[in-house]
Amino acid sequence: MMLNNFSPHLIHEKSVEILTEVGFCVPEGNVLSRLERSGFIVDHDLQMVRLTPEMVESALESLPKNVKLYDRSGETPLPFGECSSFMGAGTPVNVIDLETGVRRAATHQDVCDLVTLQDALDQVDIVRPTVTATDRGESSDLVEIVEMLRRTSKPMVHRTLVPERVDAAAEMLFAIAGGEEAFKQRPFFATLYCPVSPGYFTPENVLCMLRWAEHGIPITLLPMTMGGATSPATLLGELVVINTDSLAWIVVLQVLYPGIPLLYGSVSSVLDMRTGLLALGSPERGMINSAAAVMARHYGLASMCGGFSSDAKELDAQAGFEKAITAVPLMLERAEIIYGIGAIDAGSSISYLQMVLDNDLIAGLRRMMQGIREHDLAEEMALIKSRTPRGTFLDTKHTLRTFHEHWQPAILNRDPYETWMTKGETIEEVCRRKIQEILTQHQTPRLPARVEAEMERVVRRHVSEEFHFEP
Numbered sequence: 001m002m003l004n005n006f007s008p009h010l011i012h013e014k015s016v017e018i019l020t021e022v023g024f025c026v027p028e029g030n031v032l033s034r035l036e037r038s039g040f041i042v043d044h045d046l047q048m049v050r051l052t053p054e055m056v057e058s059a060l061e062s063l064p065k066n067v068k069l070y071d072r073s074g075e076t077p078l079p080f081g082e083c084s085s086f087m088g089a090g091t092p093v094n095v096i097d098l099e100t101g102v103r104r105a106a107t108h109q110d111v112c113d114l115v116t117l118q119d120a121l122d123q124v125d126i127v128r129p130t131v132t133a134t135d136r137g138e139s140s141d142l143v144e145i146v147e148m149l150r151r152t153s154k155p156m157v158h159r160t161l162v163p164e165r166v167d168a169a170a171e172m173l174f175a176i177a178g179g180e181e182a183f184k185q186r187p188f189f190a191t192l193y194c195p196v197s198p199g200y201f202t203p204e205n206v207l208c209m210l211r212w213a214e215h216g217i218p219i220t221l222l223p224m225t226m227g228g229a230t231s232p233a234t235l236l237g238e239l240v241v242i243n244t245d246s247l248a249w250i251v252v253l254q255v256l257y258p259g260i261p262l263l264y265g266s267v268s269s270v271l272d273m274r275t276g277l278l279a280l281g282s283p284e285r286g287m288i289n290s291a292a293a294v295m296a297r298h299y300g301l302a303s304m305c306g307g308f309s310s311d312a313k314e315l316d317a318q319a320g321f322e323k324a325i326t327a328v329p330l331m332l333e334r335a336e337i338i339y340g341i342g343a344i345d346a347g348s349s350i351s352y353l354q355m356v357l358d359n360d361l362i363a364g365l366r367r368m369m370q371g372i373r374e375h376d377l378a379e380e381m382a383l384i385k386s387r388t389p390r391g392t393f394l395d396t397k398h399t400l401r402t403f404h405e406h407w408q409p410a411i412l413n414r415d416p417y418e419t420w421m422t423k424g425e426t427i428e429e430v431c432r433r434k435i436q437e438i439l440t441q442h443q444t445p446r447l448p449a450r451v452e453a454e455m456e457r458v459v460r461r462h463v464s465e466e467f468h469f470e471p
Contacts (some may be wrong), residue, residue, distance in 0.1 A: 001334050003036040004291050006236060008298035015244040017054055023050035024199035024248040028206050035156070037256050048173045051251055059254035062166060065219060065300040067261040069126070074155040074177060074186035078125060080302045080336045083369070086362050087126035088118050089343035089350060091144070095131050096344070096351040097437060101233070105130035110350075111147050112470070113439055114342070117355055119152035120442040123362040127152040130342055130350045138162075139463045145169050146459050147175060150452070150469070153443050155295035157220070157304075159191045162204060166211040168462045173217070175454045176447060184216045190263060191302065192220035195245045197230040207247070213257040220263040220304050220414055221246040227288065228280050235284060236269075239291050242266050250299070264299060266292035267339060269308030281311035281322030286329035293335035296443040305330050308340035309357065315353050315428055319344060323361055331369050367407040410434075 023041070026032050026049050036042040041050040068077040076280075078085045095106040111129045118124040118237065129144035136143045141160045148156050149172060160166050177183035191212050193205045201209070210217055223242045225231040231241035246264055253260050269278050269285040289305035296303035307326040312319035323340075330338050340347075341362075342355035383398055393399050404437075411430050413420055425433075447455075456469055 001312050003329055004287075004294050006239070006291065006294075011236075011239055011243050011295060012247075012298065014240045015053075015247045016053055018240070018244045019051045019056070019248055019251075020053060021050070022199075023048045023197040024245070025049075026203075026206060027200070028203045030357040031206055031210065033254065034256070040252075040255075047086050049248075049252075051248070055255065056247070056251055060299060062254045062258045063250070063300060064261050065362040067263065067302050068187070068303075069190060069218070070186045071155055072149075072176065072186045072188050073227055074182070074188060077186075077252075078155060078336070081334075083366070084338050085125035085332050086123060086308065087337050087339050088114070088124060088130045088341045088355070089339060089347060090128040090130045090158070091132045092343075092350060093132045093134050094345075094347050094349040096314075096349055096353070097320055098352045098432065103345075103397075105134045106350070107135045108133040108143060108147070111144050112151060114350065114352070114355070115148050115151040115433060116442055116444065117352065117438055118341070118470040119154060119444050120438040121356065121359040123359045123366070124154070124341055126155045126337060128157055130355075131167035136463075139165070142163060142168055142459060142462055143350070146172065146455060146469075149173075149455065150447060153445050156189045157192060158272055159193060160208055161242055163207040163211040165462055166208055166215070168458050170212075170215040170217060171458050173453045175451050178258075180216070187218055187261070188217035190220055190261075192222045192263075192265065194222045194224045194267070195249075197223055197225040197245050199240045199245060199248070201249070209253070210256070213260045216257075216260065218263060220265045221249050222267055222304065223292075224265075224278075224306075225268040227284065228273065229271040231268075233270070234295070235288050235291065238268065238270075238288055239295070242268055242288070242292055243295050246295075262301060263337070264292065264296035264301040265304035265337075265339075267270075268292070269306070269309075269453065277311075277346060279311060280306070280343075281318070281326065282324050285309055286326040289326075290329035290333040290335065293330060293333040296336075302336040304337040305335040306338055306340060307335070307338045308362075309347065310344050310354075311346045313345050314427045315351065315357060315358065319354060320361070321372055323358065324365070327362075327365060331365060352435050353428055356431040356434050357411055358407050364407050364409065364412075 070077050095110045111133045114130045118127040134141040142165045174180045195201045223245045225241050227238040231238040266289045269290050272279040293303040307330040309326045310319040310322040341358045342350045343349050
């Protein structure tokens with residue numbers, strides 16, 4: 001199926017035109033001076049930076065083309081290039097309470113529980129804290145990283161809000177990996193930052209990205225453009241903004257830190273002109289981010305794209321519809337990472353129930369994406385001939401051996417109506433029961449005691465209030 005019919009070369013050329021003629025803003029004086037010394041064209045008064053075509057070409061040549069993301073043990077890489085991996089969303093300040101169904105402020109305990117849930121769910125490939133620990137104040141980002149490192153053995157993604165805490169996070173990552181070089185060889189953590197489109201990163205984000213780059217930790221450039229507001233309303237025009245914002249910092253990071261591993265991302269969509277809100281459940285969300293995946297492939301980079309999204313406020317038909325229409329385009333374009341598990345309400349809330357149902361939906365979508373592959377039909381032909389007319393295949397060894405290929409949902413219900421009525425259990429209740437089983441029974445492999453002790457020591461240096469690891 002031809003999903004996108006545009007020229008990546010055209011988008012690249014238009015991005016280079018903007019970056020060479022207009023440039024992008026770097027609102028930090030010391031960084032501007034550093035860029036000027038490195039050959040960038042800098043206007044200190046306007047805080048604008050321009051590139052040359054030669055700089056772009058040289059930076060793209062230095063890009064590492066086979067960036068991997070491993071599990072915490074450093075043993076198993078994600079299958080980039082083969083199929084899409086799914087990642088938890090993040091990190092709103094709200095969560096839908098598991099017991100009451102009411103939206104409330106997310107807490108440190110929610111971070112722990114939601115990470116544990118993602119670690120247990122078999123279709124979640126990459127873990128995020130998914131919510132902000134609002135009861136941890138300014139140091140919430142570091143606490144979220146700590147709990148993620150302790151409670152999942154899967155690959156992880158998160159960010160810090162101030163550069164000082166980057167060093168603390170890196171120290172813990174290296175302690176787990178067995179040293180800085182060991183981590184760089186098999187990274188199990190990547191960070192991510194969103195520009196303010198078009199052409200601007202906050203000073204804090206700029207400094208954080210540079211600090212992560214000093215440590216050699218993979219960075220995802222993740223534009224969140226709003227078609228019709230922070231970019232042109234046409235999807236092609238929006239794609240130019242997405243690519244320009246990403247390309248600018250691909251060049252900066254490769255010039256300052258040659259060979260730094262990067263991922264190309266987008267969590268963009270279009271503005272709903274009726275409500276003035278970013279429509280994350282719109283078909284355009286899947287369309288524009290699948291186009292970003294095409295651009296990532298054009299540069300030889302892995303992609304992290306927003307999809308599997310919904311504007312619904314609860315577990316309902318709208319959520320199911322929107323999750324599907326925003327994920328399928330990305331799966332068709334084989335985006336390496338699809339971002340959005342557990343998110344509802346245009347990404348402003350995380351739902352425990354939705355996270356568990358999302359796990360079931362992903363399994364079904366993955367089965368669909370396998371398609372029908374050609375194989376030797378000799379056995380099937382013999383069966384069809386022997387059972388024609390009006391024969392059954394139910395009692396054959398072939399059926400017994402092969403029916404396991406069919407997807408069986410864990411949450412969605414296929415019971416006859418009478419059985420369903422007798423059980424009297426809604427999808428919400430099935431999800432809630434599953435969650436309670438996981439939170440009471442699931443055990444993530446523990447880190448060595450010496451590593452946890454080192455992590456606790458690091459966190460206490462940066463967290464103002466008393467901090468102790470909970471079981």
